[in-house]
Amino acid sequence: xxxxxxxxxxxxxxxxxxxxxxxxxxxxxxxxxxxxxxxxxxxxxxxxxxxxxxxxxxxxxxxxxxxxxxxxxxxxxxxxxxxxxxxxxxxxxxxxxxxxxxxxxxxxxxxxxxxxxxxxxxxxxxxxxxxxxxxxxxxxxxxxxxxxxxxxxxxxxxxxxxxxxxxxxxxxxxxxxxxxxxxxxxxxxxxxxxxxxxxxxxxxxxxxxxxxxxxxxxxxxxxxxxxxxxxxxxxxxxxxxxxxxxxxxxxxxxxxxxxxxxxxxxxxxxxxxxxxxxxxxxxxxxxxxxxxxxxxxxxxxxxxxxxxxxxxxxxxxxxxxxxxxxxxxxxxxxxxxxxxxxxxxxxxxxxxxxxxxxxxxxxxxxxxxxxxx
Amino acid sequence: xxxxxxxxxxxxxxxxxxxxxxxxxxxxxxxxxxxxxxxxxxxxxxxxxxxxxxxxxxxxxxxxxxxxxxxxxxxxxxxxxxxxxxxxxxxxxxxxxxxxxxxxxxxxxxxxxxxxxxxxxxxxxxxxxxxxxxxxxxxxxxxxxxxxxxxxxxxxxxxxxxxxxxxxxxxxxxxxxxxxxxxxxxxxxxxxxxxxxxxxxxxxxxxxxxxxxxxxxxxxxxxxxxxxxxxxxxxxxxxxxxxxxxxxxxxxxxxxxxxxxxxxxxxxxxxxxxxxxxxxxxxxxxxx
Numbered sequence: 001x002x003x004x005x006x007x008x009x010x011x012x013x014x015x016x017x018x019x020x021x022x023x024x025x026x027x028x029x030x031x032x033x034x035x036x037x038x039x040x041x042x043x044x045x046x047x048x049x050x051x052x053x054x055x056x057x058x059x060x061x062x063x064x065x066x067x068x069x070x071x072x073x074x075x076x077x078x079x080x081x082x083x084x085x086x087x088x089x090x091x092x093x094x095x096x097x098x099x100x101x102x103x104x105x106x107x108x109x110x111x112x113x114x115x116x117x118x119x120x121x122x123x124x125x126x127x128x129x130x131x132x133x134x135x136x137x138x139x140x141x142x143x144x145x146x147x148x149x150x151x152x153x154x155x156x157x158x159x160x161x162x163x164x165x166x167x168x169x170x171x172x173x174x175x176x177x178x179x180x181x182x183x184x185x186x187x188x189x190x191x192x193x194x195x196x197x198x199x200x201x202x203x204x205x206x207x208x209x210x211x212x213x214x215x216x217x218x219x220x221x222x223x224x225x226x227x228x229x230x231x232x233x234x235x236x237x238x239x240x241x242x243x244x245x246x247x248x249x250x251x252x253x254x255x256x257x258x259x260x261x262x263x264x265x266x267x268x269x270x271x272x273x274x275x276x277x278x279x280x281x282x283x284x285x286x287x288x289x290x291x292x293x294x295x296x297x298x299x300x301x302x303x304x305x306x307x308x309x310x311x312x313x314x315x316x317x318x319x320x321x322x323x324x325x326x327x328x329x330x331x332x333x334x335x336x337x338x339x340x341x342x343x344x345x346x347x348x349x350x351x352x353x354x355x356x357x358x359x360x361x362x363x364x365x366x367x368x369x370x371x372x373x
Numbered sequence: 374x375x376x377x378x379x380x381x382x383x384x385x386x387x388x389x390x391x392x393x394x395x396x397x398x399x400x401x402x403x404x405x406x407x408x409x410x411x412x413x414x415x416x417x418x419x420x421x422x423x424x425x426x427x428x429x430x431x432x433x434x435x436x437x438x439x440x441x442x443x444x445x446x447x448x449x450x451x452x453x454x455x456x457x458x459x460x461x462x463x464x465x466x467x468x469x470x471x472x473x474x475x476x477x478x479x480x481x482x483x484x485x486x487x488x489x490x491x492x493x494x495x496x497x498x499x500x501x502x503x504x505x506x507x508x509x510x511x512x513x514x515x516x517x518x519x520x521x522x523x524x525x526x527x528x529x530x531x532x533x534x535x536x537x538x539x540x541x542x543x544x545x546x547x548x549x550x551x552x553x554x555x556x557x558x559x560x561x562x563x564x565x566x567x568x569x570x571x572x573x574x575x576x577x578x579x580x581x582x583x584x585x586x587x588x589x590x591x592x593x594x595x596x597x598x599x600x601x602x603x604x605x606x607x608x609x610x611x612x613x614x615x616x617x618x619x620x621x622x623x624x625x626x627x628x629x630x631x632x633x634x635x636x637x638x639x640x641x642x643x644x645x646x647x648x649x650x651x652x653x654x655x656x657x658x659x660x661x
Contacts, residue, residue: 011661048455052660073457084452086380088387100376101456145452 001026001183002047002153007056009042009207016042018207020056026152029179031198032187035308039207040187041081044157047185048078060153074103077151081158083142087131091122091141094130098145116144120174135162143171147178154178156186160193172197191301205308218303228267228276231257231292232283239263239288246282248273262291374458377466382473385436391474394432398478401428406485416494418486419503419627426620429511430543434535436474437518438528440467441655446526454659464652468519475511479504496630503626509640510623514539516647523654545618552610559606560599567591619643 002024009017017039024030032040045051047058049065049072058065060072086094095113104112117123120140125133130141139162146154159175160168175197178184188194194201195215203211203218211218232239240254243265250270257264269275276293283290385391405424409415444450453463486500518535525531541548552562568588575584599606615621622636 045451050451050454050659070457070459073455076455078451078455080448080451080455082448084447084449086384086449087447088384089380093383097376097380098452098456100379101452101458103457 001061002185003059004043004047005057005059007043007046007058008054009039009046009051010054016207017046017053020204020207020209022202022209022212024153024183024185026183027179028183028199029175029197030183030185031194031201032185032204033189033191033194033201033304034187034204035189038204038308040204041157042207043204044078044155044185044187045080048076048155049073050078050080075152077146077148077154079142079146079154079156079159081161083138083145085130085138085141088129090127090129091117091133092126094141095126095144095148098148102149102151104149112149116147119147119177120144121170136164136167139163140167140171143174150181153183153185156184158188159186160188160190168193191304203304203307210307211303227296228269228279229264229292229294229296230267230279230290231262231264232288232290233262234288235261236263239265242282242286242288243267243279246275246278248275248278374462374466377453377458377463378470378473381440381467381470385470385474390436390439391477394436394474395478397432397435398425398428399481401425402478402482402485410485410489416489417496417627417630418482418489418500419496419630421485422482422503422507423624423627426507426510426543426623429514430536430539433475433511433514433539434518434532436471437515437522437535438532439522440471440519441523441651442525442528442531446528450655454655460652460655464519464648464655468516468648468651471515471519472512475515476508479508479511482507499626499630502632503623506623506626506632506637506640509637510620513619513640513643513647516644516651520647520651520654523651542617542619545614546621549611549615549618552614554608554611556599556603556606559609560595562610563595563606564592567595 004020004022004024007017007020008015020039020043032043034040042051046053047060047065049069052066058072060075063072063075065072086097089097092113095117096109099109099113114123117126120143122137122140122144125137130138133141139159143156143159146156156175160171163171172193175184175186179199186194186197199214201211201213201215201218202209232242234242236254236256240252243249243252243254248270249267251268252265254263254265256262267275267279276295279293280290382391402421402425405421406418409421409424410418441450444453454460482504483501486495486497489495489500490497514535517538518531521534521538522528522531525534552558571584571588571591574587575581578584616639619640622633622639625631625633625636
C-alpha cells in the first residue's frame with residue numbers, strides 16, 4: 001500500500017528523518033509513536049507530498065508521490081497537526097471546497113459531504129463559521145475533510161489533541177470504524193491511545209525507526225522482566241529480613257510507602273519462578289499483614305522509554321569506555337562517579353524529549369574532558 | 374483550479390478587501406472623471422485613467438498581500454498542497470481570482486466613455502484600448518505582488534514590499550534621469566549589473582569557480598567592447614533600464630494615443646515570468 005524507502009529529510013544541518021524504511025499494508029491501523037521532535041510530523045508531511053524528501057522515495061500504491069503526485073494524492077486523506085481550516089468559511093462551504101479540490105464528481109458531492117458530517121457529528125454546526133467553533137469541533141471538521149471522498153489511506157497527525165475525554169473516545173471509535181474500509185495511519189505521543197487503537201506500532205526516535213511490531217509483541221520483547229510489588233504492615237528492616245528468607249528472588253528494593261508503619265517493596269523474581277504464593281505464606285507465618293501484592297507487567301510505556309531513551313545511553317557509555325582505556329587507573333573512580341551521575345540525570349529526565357537526553361550525555365562528556373585537564 | 378478560483382473570489386468579497394479595493398479605485402477615478410472630463414471638458418477618458426494609476430500602487434498590494442502569506446501562516450497550504458491538484462493550478466486559480474477582482478472596476482470604467490459621448494465628442498477606440506491596457510497593467514502588478522506574497526509569511530511584509538516595488542516602478546522614469554548618459558558611465562553600470570548577477574549565481578550554486586569565470590569573462594567582453602565601439606555605451610543604461618518602466622506602455626496610450634504592441638507583449642511576458650516564479654518559490658520551500 002505505502003512503501004517508504006530510505007527516507008532522509010535534512011533541515012540545514014539538522015537531520016529530521018534519518019534513513020527511514022517501512023511498508024504499510026492495507027486494512028490495518030498503524031500508529032506512529034515517538035517523543036516530541038522525533039520526526040513523526042515530518043515523515044507524514046513527506047508521505048502526503050507536502051514536503052519534499054532530501055533522499056529516498058515514497059510509493060503510494062506503486063505511484064511515486066513526487067513523480068505522479070496527482071495519482072498518489074488522490075488515494076490519501078490527510079489531517080495535519082493543525083487542521084487546515086479557512087476561518088472565514090462555514091463548515092459546509094469548507095467541506096464543499098475540499099470536495100471540489102479532491103475532485104469528487106458534482107452529483108456525488110452533497111451526498112458525500114452529508115455522510116462525513118454525520119460520521120464526525122458536525123451536522124448541527126454546518127451553517128456556522130469555522131472561526132466561531134471550539135477546538136474540538138475544528139478538529140472534527142479537519143477530520144471530516146480528511147475522510148471526505150473515502151480515500152484508501154487516511155493519515156491523521158495527532159488526531160485527539162485538544163479534545164475532551166468524551167470526544168477522544170468518540171474519535172477512537174470513529175478511527176476503528178474507518179479501519180474497516182481504509183488503511184489508517186495516526187501519530188501520537190500518547191501511548192494509551194496508540195495501544196488501544198492501533199494494530200501495529202512504529203516507534204520513531206530522532207528520525208530513526210527503532211521498533212515496529214504489534215503492541216503485544218513489543219511488550220513481549222521485554223516480557224520476562226516482570227516485577228512484583230508488595231506492601232506490608234511492618235518496618236522496612238523487618239520486611240527486608242522476611243523477603244531474604246524467600247527463595248527464588250533475584251533482587252529486592254524496599255522503601256517507605258506513603259502510610260505510616262507500612263513498607264513497600266519491589267521484587268524481581270528469578271527467571272521462570274513464581275514467588276507470589278511463597279511471599280504470601282512467609283509473611284503470614286511471621287504474622288505480618290500483607291496489604292497489597294500485585295504483578296506489574298512490562299507496559300508499552302516501558303518499551304517506549306527503553307527504545308527512545310536507551311538508544312542514546314549505550315552510545316554515551318561506549319564513548320566513555322573508549323576513553324577509559326586510555327585513562328590511568330586512578331582516574332577510574334571519577335569516571336564511575338560521572339557515570340552514576342549520568343544515570344541519575346537520565347532517570348530524572350525520563351519524560352523529557354530524547355534530544356534533551358542527548359544534550360545531557362554530550363554535556364557530561366565535556367565536563368569530563370575538563371576534568372582530565 | 375476552479376475550486377480554488379471560486380473560493381478565493383468569494384473570500385475577497387467576504388473579507389471586504391475586494392470591496393474596499395473596488396470602491397477605492399472607483400471613488401478616485403470618479404473624482405478625476407469629474408475634474409478632467411465633466412468640469413474641464415477634456416474628451417479623453419484615458420487621461421483620467423492615468424491619474425488613477427497611483428491608486429493601483431496602493432490598491433494592488435491590498436489584494437495580493439494575503440494570497441500566499443496567509444495560507445502559509447495558517448497552514449492551510451497543507452490542504453492545497455496535499456490535494457490532488459498540481460501547484461501550477463493552485464497558483465493560477467489564485468491569480469485568476471485576483472485578475473477578476475481587478476477586472477470588475479475596469480468593466481465599470483467602460484461606462485465612462487459613453488457618458489462622455491452622450492455629452493459630445495468621445496474617442497471610444499483610444500478609451501477602450503486604454504482601459505484594457507490599464508487592466509493588463511493591474512494584472513502585471515498583481516503577478517509581482519503574488520510573487521512577493523509567496524516569499525513571506527507576513528501579510529504586512531508582503532504589502533510593504535509590493536508597495537515599495539510598485540512605487541519604484543512608478544517613479545522609474547524620474548530615477549532614470551539621474552543615471553549618467555556618457556559611455557564610461559554606461560560601462561560602470563554594466564559592470565555593476567554583471568557583478569550583481571554573478572553574486573546571485575554564486576548564492577544559488579555556491580560554485581566559486583563558475584561564478585568567478587562568469588564575472589571575469591563578462592567584464593573582459595564589456596571592457597573590450599568599450600574600447601572597440603564606444604558609442605554602444607552611450608545612453609545604454611537609460612535605454613535598457615528604461616524598459617522596466619512598465620507604466621510607460623500605458624501612459625503612451627493615455628497621453629499620446631500611441632499603442633505599442635511590443636509593450637503589451639512585455640506585459641504578458643512579465644505576468645508569465647512572475648506566475649512561474651511564484652510556483653518556483655513555493656516549490657523551493659517544500660525542499661528546503
